[in-house]
Amino acid sequence: MAGRWVLLLVSFLLPGILLSEAAKILTIATLGGSHYLLMDRVSQILQDHGHNVTMLHKRGSSIIPDFKEEEKSYQVISWLLPEDYQKEFHKILSFYVKEAYNDRETFENLIKLMEQLGFQCSHLLSRRDIMDSLKNENFDLVIVESLDYCHFLIAEKLGKPFVSVLTTSFANVDFGLPSPSSYVPVFHSLLTDHMDFWGRVKNFLAFFTFSRRQWQVQSMYDNTIREHFPEGSRPVLSQLLLKAELWFVNSDFAFDFARPLLPNTVYVGGLMAKPTKPVPQDLENFIARFGNSGFVLVAMGSMVNITGIQEVLKEMNSAFAHLHQGVIWKCKHSHWPKDVNVAANVKLVDWLPQNDLLAHPSIRLFVNHGGLNSIMEAIQHGVPMVGIPIFGDHPENMVRVEAKKLGVSIKLKELKAETLALKMEQVIEDKRYKSAAVAASVITRSHPLTPAQRLVGWIDHILQTGGAAHLKPYAFQQPWHEQYLLDVFVFLLGLTLGAVWLCGKLLRVVSRWLCGARKLKET
Incomplete structure (x- = not known):
């Protein structure tokens, strides 16, 4: 009986003992903007929960202008x-963003940007x-961030297990998830999970374009891999x-479309x-000052500098002037055009x-x-949105916002004061948007665990179990022809064709025998 109580006590205390052991964790942040902010948050959470965290951080990023880092x-x-x-x-980077502002975001510009990241990676590894x-x-x-593939190469070079954080749209990277084309939209397809026949045709064809582009992006790191990994042990991204x-994944089913996931x-x-905290x-x-009318918050993120497009800024200012609400707008005074008066209800x-x-x-x-x-913060607080997508995953994200009735979007090239004012009034006055938000x-908020608890809990789980091999399907180790059952298909096809050929042979033999027997009777 005493032994049983000791066993129960050990089983109760052991998880706590294991969890109390601090691990040494490296996080990597080579990009700025929201990518850095999320990796900073991940690092802080793990440090606060008892782990010893070190971040490898690239300085000199201009993605967040005048960004001042706090003490970590x-x-x-x-x-x-x-x-x-x-x-x-x-x-x-500036050219890529400028082209996106002018609705000329091209894959070729993205390739040039990724090529530069490949050069930077080679410098870092050297x-x-x-x-x-x-x-x-x-x-x-x-812990790596998935947009810069250099992070994966650093982890491989160190020979350490790694975890990836997907900071952008879910479909932006292919990491082995089942993705039925009938209801899982391909990145840049701008489709929802409710597709008609032509939508499924478009999505199916978009898959091949996406796969080719993934290969092209990853090939920007080929020279880096050849330079820093010996022949015979060179990784494939x-x-x-x-x-x-x-x-x-920096998302939630409150925002994303339901789709198959793997245990990891x-x-x-x-x-x-x-x-x-109080504002x-x-x-x-x-x-x-605006009483029950309330206020509108305007913030275009860390990478988007609307003040660089004077006409857009003027149209937005004019649209805000039509509102009964106050407008708090994150927009630098130093960038404001001198010939434009800030609307009376706007605070910059x-x-x-x-x-x-x-x-x-x-x-x-x-x-x-x-x-x-920004979208996840708005959802957290139940605030409806009007989105002005610029580049990257912004258009895809707004497709989901609209599909979930959390708000509406307007293209930058179509942004006029009257249109934007109507869109804002529509979302404010139609209570269905607020209800959906x-x-x-x-x-x-009703998840059993908070996002931070999920992050820490799963990190602790794989540290205790020595990895997550038990969470990954064997399909990751199979060659593609086995994974898609092509060998089985060829075998069954061959078996069927062989059976048809054999039946044909037998029929011919029987036919000849019958013909021969008939001739004997006639003679």
């Missing part, structure tokens, strides 16, 4: 690109001081994606949400506490660029 609770290893690399990258320092740390786990122990795929949408008094005073701010304002009881609408972090908020 985790360790940071920073590296800086040579000046010529930086200039070329910023030049290509930095013996950094790579040796990382190897000497002997990390237990590496498409296979490295399948090697991830876990995939954390975990939704953590809402990680950016933090406990809300600054100057903003509170501004909100109070260089910075704003977005999470706190979204939680404010007087908010009526959130105008944003369709970035995933509140319903989505209930879905995200």
